Structure formats: C-alpha cells, structure tokens
Amino acid sequence: MEKFKDNLTEEEFKIEAVEFYNKYKKYEEIFKLIQSKGFIDTLSKLYNLINKNTNKILVKTYKNIEDKKRIIMEKYPMNQYKFIALNEKSEIIEIYDCNKVAAYALISYESEIDFGQYAFLHFINFINGENSKNYKKFEKLIIEKIKNKSILYFDRTISFQSDDNKDERALEEIKNMGYMCVWKNCTVELNIENFDKLQLEVNMKKVKNIDMDYTAIGKIIPSRFENRSNIYEGILQKEKFFINIVNKQDKAFVNFYIYNGKIDDKDYIIEVYKITFKFLSEHNINKLVTFMSPENIILLNNTININILQNIYWLRKQL
Structure with missing residues (x-):
C-alpha cells in the first residue's frame, strides 16, 4: 500500500480525512457564528475595552x-x-x-x-x-x-x-x-432704498459669462462653485465689472467681480458699488446682502450704513 510523506498509509489518510470532516460538520454552527458580523462586532468591542478603547480612528x-x-x-x-x-x-x-x-x-x-x-x-x-x-x-x-x-x-x-x-x-x-x-470677509446687509436718486449714469446689461481676469470680492468657496447663473456686466468710463444676483422679494444677494488690475483702486471700487446700488434700487430692490472685506467697509462707511452680520475667515495650512 502506498505510503505518504507523513508516514500515513492511504487507508489511514482516508480515515483521518473522514474524522476531520465529521468534526467540522459537528462544529459547523460554531464556525458560522465565528464568521458572522455580530460576533466580529462584539469581539471588536471587547477588544477595545480590554485595550482601553485604543481602537484606531x-x-x-x-x-x-x-x-x-x-x-x-x-x-x-x-x-x-x-x-x-x-x-x-x-x-x-x-x-x-x-x-x-x-x-x-x-x-x-x-x-x-x-x-x-x-x-x-x-x-x-x-x-x-x-x-x-x-x-x-x-x-x-x-x-x-x-x-x-x-x-x-x-x-x-x-x-x-x-x-x-x-x-x-x-x-x-x-x-x-x-x-x-x-483673508477676512464680512457678510453685510445694506439698505439701498434711496440710491435710485443718485446722479449717476447706469450702463448694465445681462451676460452669460464672467471674464477670466475678474476676481470675486469676498471669496468664500472655490471659484468653480460660485453661483454664476444671473450675471450682469457693468460698464464704467475706463473699465467694467460683473455682478451675480439672486433675488428674494425686495432683497438681493449679490457677488461682485472686479478687474484683477484694479483690486486696490479705491475710486474704481466705490464706483462699482454705487452703480450697483442705483441699478438694484431702480429695480425695486431695497436691501442688498453681499460679502465685503474690512477695507471696503471702511471705504464705504461714509456712503451707506453697513450692518455687519458675520465675519468669515479663509484659512490655509501648508502640507
């Protein structure tokens, strides 16, 4: 009769195989229990308790x-x-x-x-x-x-x-x-009810897109997620600007986009705001909510009463 490497005969090997199979069948329910999710979760909790809850996050x-x-x-x-x-x-x-x-x-x-x-x-x-x-x-x-x-x-x-x-x-x-x-930005509310009386020429038209070299005043989310569904272009004497408007009854939520080369031009920024205020006021908008930097709040402080609702900080960590 053929011998195997562990010195078992073929017949002895068959007997051991059958005995192992019978033993497995006898404890089949235990094997199923050990492999079940409930058992694994319970064992994990016990392990955490024994190890003082050092389970990894x-x-x-x-x-x-x-x-x-x-x-x-x-x-x-x-x-x-x-x-x-x-x-x-x-x-x-x-x-x-x-x-x-x-x-x-x-x-x-x-x-x-x-x-x-x-x-x-x-x-x-x-x-x-x-x-x-x-x-x-x-x-x-x-x-x-x-x-x-x-x-x-x-x-x-x-x-x-x-x-x-x-x-x-x-x-x-x-x-x-x-x-x-x-940078720091503020959510502000402005009462623009009487700005329709300003002696300013307003040249605004609806457009589909904002030019690439224009930046949002008050960036609070990545540029590609900014709401750009209702866009107007404002034409000034030497430059232009863009606004995105969301109307809710007599209140408008507005994002301003100014030319990158004039971010620090105070006269340009004041003109952008005033023309927008007049344009909205002429369209029966009494209140405007927007994002504004502390510098622009100071810039407009003598022009309009500004109600600061919230301070927002954009934070960055270098990796």
Missing part, C-alpha cells in the same frame, strides 16, 4: 458618483451641497471611531492659477456633540489622505456672528494648529 472615502448619490439620498442631509458633492473632483468622507461613524465631511480638490493647488473642506458634521472634541485627530487623518495626492494646501473657512466676540480666541487656537488666515 479610520477614514473611509467615497469617490464614485453612484456611491455619493446613495449617501446624499439615504444617509446624510447634504442636498444643499449636491452640486459640489457630485463633482468628479469631490469626495465624501466618513470618519469612524470605535467602528461607528463619528463624523462626515465634504472635500474638493482645486487648482487655481492665482491660488495654487489645494484641498478645500466644505464642511465637517459630527454625529453628536461629543465627537467634535476629536476634530484635530479627524483633521490629521484627512490631511494624511490628501498628502498622497501631491496637494500643496489644505483650506477651509470659519465664521462667527459679528457680535459674539469669539474671533480673537478662536483665531489664536487656529494659528496654533498650523493655519494662516488668507
């Missing part, structure tokens, strides 16, 4: 359009960010702590001629308030993923109500996290 990224659609529809309230989230250069991120989702975030990857290559954090939402204390840990993991894409900067915005007096303390903490403030 994990990051899961969704890039596929269909996956992102499903998440927006079924998991998280993100409809207002749908246009951004479904872009091919955007990612939805889930952050797991102890095998449970602790936070979710939306990031897009940008490349702008005058602003470099950067990843922009549109938001991070925490499942409960307790998770927010781990923001620094979460951010560190997100940045580790971003670094693999050869991105130079990690950008985000942070905002405060104008009267809550938290800016200084928060900015100091942000600086300690490695951020620098690229």
Whole structure:
C-alpha cells in the first residue's frame, strides 16, 4: 500500500480525512457564528475595552458618483451641497471611531492659477456633540489622505456672528494648529432704498459669462462653485465689472467681480458699488446682502450704513 510523506498509509489518510470532516460538520454552527458580523462586532468591542478603547480612528472615502448619490439620498442631509458633492473632483468622507461613524465631511480638490493647488473642506458634521472634541485627530487623518495626492494646501473657512466676540480666541487656537488666515470677509446687509436718486449714469446689461481676469470680492468657496447663473456686466468710463444676483422679494444677494488690475483702486471700487446700488434700487430692490472685506467697509462707511452680520475667515495650512 502506498505510503505518504507523513508516514500515513492511504487507508489511514482516508480515515483521518473522514474524522476531520465529521468534526467540522459537528462544529459547523460554531464556525458560522465565528464568521458572522455580530460576533466580529462584539469581539471588536471587547477588544477595545480590554485595550482601553485604543481602537484606531479610520477614514473611509467615497469617490464614485453612484456611491455619493446613495449617501446624499439615504444617509446624510447634504442636498444643499449636491452640486459640489457630485463633482468628479469631490469626495465624501466618513470618519469612524470605535467602528461607528463619528463624523462626515465634504472635500474638493482645486487648482487655481492665482491660488495654487489645494484641498478645500466644505464642511465637517459630527454625529453628536461629543465627537467634535476629536476634530484635530479627524483633521490629521484627512490631511494624511490628501498628502498622497501631491496637494500643496489644505483650506477651509470659519465664521462667527459679528457680535459674539469669539474671533480673537478662536483665531489664536487656529494659528496654533498650523493655519494662516488668507483673508477676512464680512457678510453685510445694506439698505439701498434711496440710491435710485443718485446722479449717476447706469450702463448694465445681462451676460452669460464672467471674464477670466475678474476676481470675486469676498471669496468664500472655490471659484468653480460660485453661483454664476444671473450675471450682469457693468460698464464704467475706463473699465467694467460683473455682478451675480439672486433675488428674494425686495432683497438681493449679490457677488461682485472686479478687474484683477484694479483690486486696490479705491475710486474704481466705490464706483462699482454705487452703480450697483442705483441699478438694484431702480429695480425695486431695497436691501442688498453681499460679502465685503474690512477695507471696503471702511471705504464705504461714509456712503451707506453697513450692518455687519458675520465675519468669515479663509484659512490655509501648508502640507
């Protein structure tokens, strides 16, 4: 009879094989239990308790359009960010702590001629308030993923109500996290009801696009996601400008776009604002909400009463 390498005869080998099979069948339910999700989750929790909850925080990224659609529809309230989230250069991120989702975030990857290559954090939402204390840990993991894409900067915005007096303390903490403030903008509300009486010639026409060499006053999101659906071009004596308008009854939300070569031209900027105020006032718009830099607020302070609603800071961390 043929011998095998372990010195078992063929007959003995068959007997051992049958015995092993019977043993497996006998404990088949145990094998199924060990492989079940419930058992694995329970074992993971016990492991974390034994090891004093040192389970790693994990990051899961969704890039596929269909996956992102499903998440927006079924998991998280993100409809207002749908246009951004479904872009091919955007990612939805889930952050797991102890095998449970602790936070979710939306990031897009940008490349702008005058602003470099950067990843922009549109938001991070925490499942409960307790998770927010781990923001620094979460951010560190997100940045580790971003670094693999050869991105130079990690950008985000942070905002405060104008009267809550938290800016200084928060900015100091942000600086300690490695951020620098690229610029500060304010959300302002202006009463323009009487500007239709200004002795100014208004030359405004509706257009489809904003010229490439014009920059938004009060940048708060990457340029490609700015709302450019209702655009007007204003013609001045020596230059022009653009505005994007969203009307809501007698109030207008306006973004201003000024020529790159005249960003520091005070006379040009004042004329842009005044002509826009008159144009809107003539079309029965009484209030205007826009983004404005502190410098432009000072510039217009003697022209119109400015109600500052919010301070917004664009932050950047070099990777």
